[in-house]
Amino acid sequence: MKAIELHSKTDENGRVKIDQETGYENKNVRVLILVDDSEESVLSEAGWFASTVKIPSFDFLKDDKQNIYTISDGEPFED
Numbered sequence: 001m002k003a004i005e006l007h008s009k010t011d012e013n014g015r016v017k018i019d020q021e022t023g024y025e026n027k028n029v030r031v032l033i034l035v036d037d038s039e040e041s042v043l044s045e046a047g048w049f050a051s052t053v054k055i056p057s058f059d060f061l062k063d064d065k066q067n068i069y070t071i072s073d074g075e076p077f078e079d
Contacts, residue, residue: 006031 006020016033052058060066 004020004022006018008016008018008020010016018031022029
């Protein structure tokens, strides 16, 4: 699989016009659009933790069997 990166801008209506030669004719293509909006894409620490609670991949952490350490385990780390 090859990747082709195209640069474009949206117009005042939010439409993207792609005027780019790809070298492929009569082929099915997929277009991937990534919006670079750093203010929305960067979550705060609290936002990151809140979003992980909703991800099923982390459901195993809700199991009491995962609570194997206590506050008295280990030694304090000081930098």
